[in-house]
Amino acid sequence: MTKINNKGFLLAESLVVSTFVLTVLTLLFVQFKTLFDSYKNSYNYNKVEAIYNLGSMVNYFKTEDILDKLPEKMENQTYLTLYQTKNDPKGCNTEIGLTDVNFCNSQAEAMGLKTLLYTSSSVNTFKDYLKTNNDSNISQSMKDFINRISLKEKAGLGGRVYAQFDDGSFATISTEVNIDNSITPTVLKNKYCNTTSGDGLYADPTEEGRCVYKGVKPDNYIKFNGELWRIVSFENDGSLKIVKDSSIGNMVFDPGYEENSSLRKEGYIYASSINETRGGTAVEGYCKGYNNTTYSGCKIWGSKTTMLDSSGNHTTDFTYIIGSKSYTESLPDKEAYLNTYLNNTYYNSLNSSSKLLIINHMWNVGDLREYTKGGAAKTLEGDLLDEKKYKWNGKIALLNPTDYVKSISKKGCDSTYLSEFSGCSSTTWLTRSTAQWLISPYYNTGGGSHQFYVWALSSNGGFGGGSPLNKPKGVYPSLYLTPNITLTGTGAQTDPYIILEEQ
Numbered sequence: 001m002t003k004i005n006n007k008g009f010l011l012a013e014s015l016v017v018s019t020f021v022l023t024v025l026t027l028l029f030v031q032f033k034t035l036f037d038s039y040k041n042s043y044n045y046n047k048v049e050a051i052y053n054l055g056s057m058v059n060y061f062k063t064e065d066i067l068d069k070l071p072e073k074m075e076n077q078t079y080l081t082l083y084q085t086k087n088d089p090k091g092c093n094t095e096i097g098l099t100d101v102n103f104c105n106s107q108a109e110a111m112g113l114k115t116l117l118y119t120s121s122s123v124n125t126f127k128d129y130l131k132t133n134n135d136s137n138i139s140q141s142m143k144d145f146i147n148r149i150s151l152k153e154k155a156g157l158g159g160r161v162y163a164q165f166d167d168g169s170f171a172t173i174s175t176e177v178n179i180d181n182s183i184t185p186t187v188l189k190n191k192y193c194n195t196t197s198g199d200g201l202y203a204d205p206t207e208e209g210r211c212v213y214k215g216v217k218p219d220n221y222i223k224f225n226g227e228l229w230r231i232v233s234f235e236n237d238g239s240l241k242i243v244k245d246s247s248i249g250n251m252v253f254d255p256g257y258e259e260n261s262s263l264r265k266e267g268y269i270y271a272s273s274i275n276e277t278r279g280g281t282a283v284e285g286y287c288k289g290y291n292n293t294t295y296s297g298c299k300i301w302g303s304k305t306t307m308l309d310s311s312g313n314h315t316t317d318f319t320y321i322i323g324s325k326s327y328t329e330s331l332p333d334k335e336a337y338l339n340t341y342l343n344n345t346y347y348n349s350l351n352s353s354s355k356l357l358i359i360n361h362m363w364n365v366g367d368l369r370e371y372t373k374g375g376a377a378k379t380l381e382g383d384l385l386d387e388k389k390y391k392w393n394g395k396i397a398l399l400n401p402t403d404y405v406k407s408i409s410k411k412g413c414d415s416t417y418l419s420e421f422s423g424c425s426s427t428t429w430l431t432r433s434t435a436q437w438l439i440s441p442y443y444n445t446g447g448g449s450h451q452f453y454v455w456a457l458s459s460n461g462g463f464g465g466g467s468p469l470n471k472p473k474g475v476y477p478s479l480y481l482t483p484n485i486t487l488t489g490t491g492a493q494t495d496p497y498i499i500l501e502e503q
Contacts, residue, residue, distance in 0.1 A: 045145060045356065046501040048184070048486050050171035053111040054163045055182065055500065057083075058175055060107060066097055067175050070159060071120040078129045082161070083108050083116035087137055112166040115142060118175075120159045123149050145170040150352035173500055182486045182500060189234040198409060201234075205414070206384055209236030214409040216429055219491035221245070223498050224481070225354040230429065231497070232403055238483030239359060243399055247474035248346065253437055253454050254297040254337045256469035285330030286318045297468030299441035299454045301339055301365040301392055304331040308391040312362070318390070320367060320443060336468070338437065342396040342477055357501060361480035363397045366390040367441035368416065368455060378417040380405060387440055396479045398439040401455050401463065404430050416463060425461025435459050436474040437466070 061067050061082070073096060074080055083092050083104075092104035108116070117138070119126050123146070129135075130143050142164050149172060159175045183191075189211050192201045199215030211234045213220040220231040228245040235241060287298035300307075304316040319328045334340070347355070366389030369378070383402050405419050413424035425431050435458050442453040442465035453465030456473055466473060486500040 044169045045148070046171050046353065047169050048484055048501070050163065050165055050169040051173060051486055051500045052182070053113070053165070054116075054161060054171045054173055056111070057107065057113070057116065057163070058161060058173065060104070064098055067159065069097060070118055074120060078121060078126065079117050079119040081116070081137065082118050083113055084137075085114050086139070113163060114166050115139065115162075115164040117142075117162045118159055119162075123160065123172075126160075139164065141168075142170065146172075148352055150354075182488045184486060185234060185240055185481075185483055186238060188487065193234065204233070204406065206380060207236060210234065212403075212406045213429070214407055214427075216409070216427060217493075218429060220429070221491055221493050221496035222487075223489075223496045224357075225350050228493075228496060231491070232399065232407070232478070235480070239361065240481040240483070240485075241403075241478065242481060243478040244476050247432075247434060247436065247476055249475060250434070250472035251338060251341070251437075251475050252297070252469050252472050253299070253466070254468035256297040285332065286320070287332035297452070298332055298336065299367070299452060299468055300332060301336050301363075301397070301439055301441075302331070302390075303333055303335050305333075306335065306392055306394070307331055307365070308362075308393065310366075310389050310391070312391060315390075321369075322443075338475065339394075339397070342475075343394055346477060347396055353501070357481050357485060357499065358395050358479050359482050360393055360395055363392045363394065363439065364388045364390075364400055365392045365397075365439055365441075367443050368401055369443055378415045380415045383416050396477050398437055399430070399476070399478050401438055401440055404428065404438070404457060404461075404463075420462055428461065430457070431461030432457065432474065432476075433459055434474045435464075435466075436476055 058067070070080060080096070081087075081093060082096065084090060092098060092101050092108060094101055098104050115138075121129075127147055127149075130138070130146060142162065145164070146162060160172060161175060162170070162172045164170050189201070193203055193211035195202050195214070199218040200213070201211050201218070201220075202214050204210035204212050213231060213233070222229050222231050222240075222242060224242060229242045230245050232241040232243050287300060300318060307315055307318075309315045316331055317328050318331050319326060321327070335343075350358075364384075364387035366387045368383060368386040380402065383405065387400050387402060401416050405414060405416055407428040407430045408414075408419055408424050410424055410427040413419045413421065413427070419425070435456055438455040438457060440455040442455045452467060454468055456464050456466040458464050481499075487497040488500060489495050489497040491497050
């Protein structure tokens with residue numbers, strides 16, 4: 001009997017398996033490296049302690065009346081080394097006019113400073129220099145840090161310092177920053193959360209340990225991503241909820257589709273085909289269209305892969321009420337259009353240093369009933385229970401109706417129903433000149449078209465519901481900042497809080 005030689009087949013099979021395994025390992029390595037780099041950046045770059053120590057050195061140089069003279073001493077150099085421990089001459093630079101070099105060295109050594117650089121040029125100019133010059137006096141880890149900095153800088157704001165510390169951390173700030181006036185969010189909250197009338201920071205009456213800004217002109221301005229935002233609240237987990245002070249544009253909440261062009265409503269936004277909508281032709285459940293040629297948009301913020309119930313457990317169903325009956329249908333496969341846009345296109349447009357400050361947070365996205373139920377006025381506690389029926393965990397979203405209610409300083413306006421009474425909308429900083437979307441689905445107890453509405457604020461500050469594909473409304477992104485930041489400033493519009501970790 002002839003014996004078959006299987007060596008060729010086994011070799012080919014081994015090569016295929018080896019190639020597959022190598023590919024999988026390569027993909028895993030790339031994913032792991034990305035996660036590791038992200039962790040390293042968030043842990044080592046612009047930490048509060050590093051920022052504070054760097055600010056202390058800047059203030060020391062200010063007392064020595066040195067900073068204003070540094071641009072003259074640079075001559076044709078791109079940067080000056082103010083302190084170093086690796087290269088000679090070690091210690092503080094003796095040629096910049098220090099009155100006591102030994103004191104400077106003791107300060108630097110006490111905070112574990114390794115390298116301190118100064119430049120009067122912009123971050124991008126410094127980056128260009130590093131790309132075109134093989135400068136061995138700057139460590140590769142310092143170069144990596146500088147190349148990762150992304151800031152919206154304005155001309156004429158003075159110089160900038162970059163520091164590397166012995167513990168592997170890095171920091172950079174503008175020389176215009178005054179660290180002596182810095183404050184942490186926790187200290188700020190504890191210091192000012194005692195207002196009882198007018199504009200200011202109030203204790204949240206419904207959530208212990210939370211504080212909210214109320215009134216027409218509270219000092220809650222904060223600079224984020226080089227733009228003006230407003231602090232909505234200091235959360236009981238230490239984070240800050242902020243909202244952009246200006247709209248990023250008028251957009252629809254979730255586009256729809258109508259095949260028959262004669263039935264399309266003026267001013268509504270429609271996708272180019274049914275398949276491009278969130279519904280699609282095959283989708284069933286809550287967000288399905290009336291038929292395979294019509295989709296009316298959907299008021300649900302999340303999807304069956306991202307939505308959570310009131311206990312924080314993953315859910316694929318959505319329960320709603322029409323009249324006295326309760327119905328349960330499956331959640332959509334996709335996020336709302338605005339959700340996708342804000343957490344992809346808009347998020348990717350932010351500075352890298354700003355992105356590091358945003359944390360994933362739980363958002364309340366339950367459907368909120370109309371102003372009254374069964375003829376009885378609603379309460380703020382009832383509004384919150386509605387909002388908390390469903391949750392979504394993510395980075396960027398929109399404000400809730402209760403955020404607006406809690407920002408009103410006038411007494412007796414403390415529910416979505418009561419806030420509609422005269423004088424309420426004129427005592428909140430959240431009344432805008434244009435209509436704006438909120439995050440909560442809207443429902444009324446009688447059913448009807450409002451079943452498909454989303455909560456919104458009108459230009460006069462009153463509440464209203466809008467169809468997801470209705471005429472575009474203003475979009476004011478909201479997000480949560482990490483509590484591990486340091487602030488300077490007073491919060492006034494002309495002197496907003498500045499995040500040192502962004503400078």
